[in-house]
Amino acid sequence: MNPKVDAFLKREDKWRAELEKLREILLGSGLTEELKWGQPCYVLDGKNVALIHGFKEYCAILFHKGALLEDPKGVLIQQTKNVQAARQIRFTSVNDVTKLEKTLKAYVRKAIAIERAGLKVPFKKTEDFELPEELASKLAKNAKLKTAFAALTPGRQRAYIFHFSQPKLSKTRAARVEKNIPRILEGLGLDD
Structure with missing residues (x-):
């Protein structure tokens, strides 16, 4: 656990419980926790794998190479049409996170495997x-x-x-x- 993330979560009012649950899932995967762009970020050998963040209407886990993840549950969201690599899963309650915990753990494992394999997202020119x-x-x-x-x-x-x-x-x-x-x-x- 990173003390900077502890401090971040103490300041988070709206989505604290949801982000803490997502944090628990990500830390359970063996990823290293850092604070990047003012948000909790989970890395493997210095490479960004996932990030958790809160918005006005929802909180989310963002997979940096989410475009490479298979999505059999249909839960990954492309934030805008211009986002090429990252994909989000959005939540509005701790219950949402808990219901998807098994899926989240599987997606995190897949994201780690993608990073370990050195796969790259093919960006449009x-x-x-x-x-x-x-x-x-x-x-x-x-x-x-x-x-x-x-x-x-x-x-x-x-x-x-x-x-x-x-x-x-x-x-x-x-x-x-x-x-x-x-x-x-x-x-x-x-x-x-």
């Missing part, structure tokens, strides 16, 4: 992501912008693609593209 029409249109009309966008690192390109794709309304997507054109032309990413 930037060019595999569909460009939002508003960005594609600007790139087609502006050669300088197209060249500048192509010169960005793949990670910066993906960040822009995700950022521009999020709004439901075309006018909002177009406004985001327009607002960020100067940054793209300067070779900057969203967070630079």
Whole structure:
């Protein structure tokens, strides 16, 4: 048990009991407990296997390579369409955790086996992501912008693609593209 995680759980009001039960399951698997990104994280030889965290409506166990896990119980959730590797199992009560304890232990064992085998999640390449029409249109009309966008690192390109794709309304997507054109032309990413 990690004292930093003890302190984290003492501060957790809403999901303490659920997170403590998840912690017990994960520690029982032989994983090492750390605090990463402000959350309890369970590692094998320095490699992240699982993380537990609380949200407003639920708490969850997140498997870092969850996309590689077989899910016969159908409990793994892909948080958003852009999440490629991680998968969550969500809970709203200790009873939810207890009911799935046997399944959780099996999934943790599988996640450890995946890490031991050195398996990697095959990530989509930037060019595999569909460009939002508003960005594609600007790139087609502006050669300088197209060249500048192509010169960005793949990670910066993906960040822009995700950022521009999020709004439901075309006018909002177009406004985001327009607002960020100067940054793209300067070779900057969203967070630079």
